[in-house]
Amino acid sequence: MRRFTAPRLSLAGQFLALQLVLIVVVLTVIAVVSVAQSNAEFRRTEGRRLLSVAETVASQDAVRVGLADVERQGILQPTAESARSVSGASYVVITGTDRRVLTDADPRRIGGLLELGDSGVLSGRSWVGSTQARGRSALEAHVPVFGERGRLLGVVAAGREYRGLGERIATATPHLLVYLGIASALGAVGSVLLSRRIKRQTLGLEPEEITALVEHREAMLHGIKEGVIGIDRQGSVTLVNDTAVDLLRLPPDAPGRRLDQLGVEPRLHDVLTGRVRGRDQVVVTGDRMLTLNRMPLVTRGATAGSVTTMRDLTELVALRNELETTRSATDTLRAQAHEFHNQLHVIAGLVELEEYPEVARYVRGISGTHARRTAEVMAKVADPSLAALLIAKSSLAAEQGATLRITDASSLGPVGESLSSDLVTVVGNLVDNALDAVRDTGPDSWVEVAMSERKREVRVRVRDSGPGVAPELAEEVFRHGFTTKAAARDSQRGLGLAITRLVCTRRGGDVSADGAAFTAVLPFTASERAEGDES
Known part of the structure; x- marks a missing residue:
């Protein structure tokens, strides 16, 4: 069974309903205030008039005579009715000191008792106030009647009944319905115009649609990776x-x-x-x-x-750096293959010439050079991965006509796997950057690597014979990861120094540039040192 759903009001309908409610509330408040003011004015004006009527009746000799002489009480009724008809009061009542009604427009009430309420008229004081006599609310004025020597003879009560609520509202605000109609019409027109303006600003969307759109946007915004x-x-x-x-x-x-x-x-x-x-x-x-x-x-x-x-490119950059390292090793192997190829050509030529003693001398020479290069690196760098990298970079430098050397003061003991990987990344990037800087700068170009270990940190310094980095770009090269090389048009170039700083800062270290010298500091933990000693 399909459930019935009441249609939602449009934006214009909601504005109209709200304005109508506000109009009704405002007009109701106005009516209440007006009725209250009308009642206060009625009590003030009618109270003075009724008091004047009662005082006039109480001052007549006929009333005194009628109250003083029982046999002459008949003159009281005409006197009271005459005053009532002339004044417009609802009733004028005359009683004796026992509060028994002697005159009334309704003969059935004659002989009954007059309700005095809070009135102090029997003590000789005039009083004006509201009462609930005759079953309806009324405004009454009580005036005492005095005889000779100030003797209290009776009471004159002049009263006027309050009008009904509807009559009071009509009197207080005679055009209330007209005001309500005009205000409703203006509210309707204003609501339509206001809703059109708001819908233009909200691209024609209703409030529910805007809410759904915002909720969908928030869910989508926080859901994407x-x-x-x-x-x-x-x-x-x-x-x-x-x-x-x-x-x-x-x-x-x-x-x-x-x-x-x-x-x-x-x-x-x-x-x-x-x-x-x-x-x-x-x-x-x-x-x-x-x-x-x-x-x-x-x-x-x-x-x-x-x-x-x-x-986040952090993981991607790490993978790319491994790929760059692999590519660098490939280039190094290619350079060594090219070098070995040339050497084999020399050996083959000497064999064809039957210069066998020269062949033996040549083989001993190139073998000794390679052995000395390897021994020199291994004597200063105990980590196999980093040593292999430096040997490979040395061959790469030789192919482009430069010299890669390690300072005599360099010394690095065994390190853990994690530190070894970071050192390979940092040294590889700094050496590559230096080799690019000295490319095509002449036969005497060189790159120098210095490494030292102290206070649980490894300090690497790579210097070259190139022009160096301008002082104003010393920080920019790390922030932007840009390159000043001719290959800068390649979007994949220029990230080596940025990666180097990333690796160093991740360890709590740093890297800085000073002209043609780059210095990297990589702190390590005691566990990494112990891991290196065990290996």
Whole structure:
């Protein structure tokens, strides 16, 4: 069985209903206040008039005579009725001191008792107030009648019944229905105009549709894996999902605050605000490497802000670095294969010439050179992976006409697997960067590597004969991951130094540039040292 669902009011209908309710409430308050004011005015005006009527009746000699002489009480009724008809009062009653009614327009009430309520008329004082006599609310004035020598003879009561509520409302606000009709018409017109204006601003959506749209947006925003952050024209955060809060390490109350107040890094601030433009902008923040894409928001031809999406490249960069290391090893092997190929050609030529003693001398020479190079590296670097990297880079340097040397003071003992991997990454990137810097600079180009271990940290210094980094770019090369090489047009180049800093900062160290010298510091733990000693 299908359940009946009442149709929802449109935005215009809701405004109209609200305004009608407000109009009714306002008019009701006005009516109540007007009736209260009318009642107060009625008591004030009618009270004075009724008191005057009662005083006039009480001052007549006929009333005194009728109250003093029982046989002449008949003159009281005509006197009271005459005063009632002339004054317009609802009733004029004359009683004796026993409160027994002697005159009344209704003969059935003659002989009954007059209800005095709070009146002090029997003590000789006049009184004006409200009573519940005759079954209805009435305003009464009580005046004592005095005889000779101030003797109290009786009481004159002049009263007027209160009008009904409807009559009082009609008297107080005679055009209430007209006001209600006019206000309702104006409210209806205003509601329609207001709802049209609001719907133009809300793209024609009803409140329920706007609520559903916001809820759907929130669910979608926090459900996607990529980080999303919205910035307005003033540089304040308008929206941010959980992923972006985690990647950028923002506080939970980031929405509504300016980027300056959140203390974001300068490079990140420049990308988020559009000072740095371009696709896939790489930003290193903390121990993470992010790629950001900013999209401006344009509304009615004006820029309203921007939305920036971000992805965590840390793991991807680590994998890519391993690939780069593999490629570097491949290039090194290729260089060594080329070198061995040339040497084999020399040996083959000497054999054909039957210069056998020369063949033996040549073989001993190249074998000794390779052995000396390997022994020199292994004597200073105890880690096999790092030693193999330096030997391979030495061959690569020789192929491009440069010299790779390790300082005599260099010394590095066994290290753990984790530190070994990070050292291979850092040294490999710094040496590659140095070899690129001295490429095509002449036959005397060189790259120097110095390594030392102290206070539970490994210090690596790579220096070359190239022009070096300008002082103003000493930090920029790490933040942007850019390159000054001719191959800079390749978007994959220029990340080596950024990766180097990422590895160092993740360990609590750092890397810096000073001209043509780069110094990296990699702290290590006691467990990593113990792991290296065991291996």
